[in-house]
Amino acid sequence: MTVLQSVGYPTTMTSALAIVCTLKPTPAESSSELIARQTLDALSEHGVGGEIVRAVDHDIRPSVERDMGDGDQWPVILDKVLAADILLISTPTWLGHPSSVTQRVLERLDAEISETDDAGRPSSLGKVGMVAVVGNEDGAHKIIADVFGGLTDIGFTIPAQGSTY
Numbered sequence: 137m138t139v140l141q142s143v144g145y146p147t148t149m150t151s152a153l154a155i156v157c158t159l160k161p162t163p164a165e166s167s168s169e170l171i172a173r174q175t176l177d178a179l180s181e182h183g184v185g186g187e188i189v190r191a192v193d194h195d196i197r198p199s200v201e202r203d204m205g206d207g208d209q210w211p212v213i214l215d216k217v218l219a220a221d222i223l224l225i226s227t228p229t230w231l232g233h234p235s236s237v238t239q240r241v242l243e244r245l246d247a248e249i250s251e252t253d254d255a256g257r258p259s260s261l262g263k264v265g266m267v268a269v270v271g272n273e274d275g276a277h278k279i280i281a282d283v284f285g286g287l288t289d290i291g292f293t294i295p296a297q298g299s300t301y
Contacts, residue, residue: 150183150184150185150221151184151185151186151187151219151220151221151222152176152179152184152185152186152187152220152221152222152223152224152266153186153187153189153216153217153219153220153222153223153224154172154173154175154176154186154187154188154189154224154225154226154268155189155191155213155217155223155224155225155226155241156168156169156172156188156189156190156191156226157191157192157225157226157227157228157234157235157237157238157241158190158191158192158226158227158228158235158237159192159228159230159235159236159237160192161190161192161193162190162193166190167228167270168226168227168228168235168268168270169188169190169226170270171226171268171269171270171300171301172188172224172226172268173188174300175224175226175266175268175300176188176224179222184221184222186224187216187220189213189216191213191237191240191241192237194209194210194212194213195207195208195209196208196209196210196213196240196241196244197210198240198243199243199244199247200243200244200246200247201244201247202214202244202247202248202251210244214244214248217245218259218260220263221262221263221264222263222264222265222266223263223264223265223266223287223292224266224267224268225238225241225242225265225266225267225268225283225287226267226268226269226270227267227268227269227270227279227283228269228270228271229269229270229271229272229275229276229279230271231275232274232275232278232279233275233278233279233282234269234279234282234283238279238283242283242286245286245287245290246286246289246290248260248290248291249289249290249291258290258291259291260290260291260292261291262293263291263292263293264292264293264294264295264298265283265284265287265288265292265293265294265298266295266298266299267279267280267283267284267287267298267299267300268299268300268301269299269300269301270301271301273301276301277301280299280301284298284299
């Protein structure tokens with residue numbers, strides 16, 4: 137038994153959800169999806185299973201609420217986020233910024249800031265946030281910082297070097 141296990145911390149993650157924020161709907165090829173798959177492949181070497189959701193293929197309404205009613209497909213994606221141990225946001229770089237789809241996903245995740253479990257803990261407590269960016273280095277560093285900032289506000293834990301570009 138490890139020290140972490142002895143004090144009740146899990147020492148392995150079991151599942152990851154990659155939300156790919158490309159502007160291209162399926163079946164178009166996407167570099168953002170490719171880097172997400174490569175990241176999930178690397179995580180699988182450590183026993184982590186993964187799933188990819190291409191956000192643009194879903195009706196994600198503009199909002200900072202959990203559910204915008206009939207037709208809003210965010211609640212299905214949110215259930216997957218809450219069930220996963222790791223959330224990977226994968227985005228292209230456009231003019232030095234993440235895609236508009238990435239911003240939409242972060243806005244919808246914003247609803248989780250006020251959500252807690254039965255013990256009053258944030259709903260994303262214990263979940264790890266990661267970022268994968270396709271694009272130039274300067275833009276990638278800024279995007280990683282911006283997305284990590286949002287994920288920490290929501291309650292995700294950000295690991296050292298938890299990004300790739």
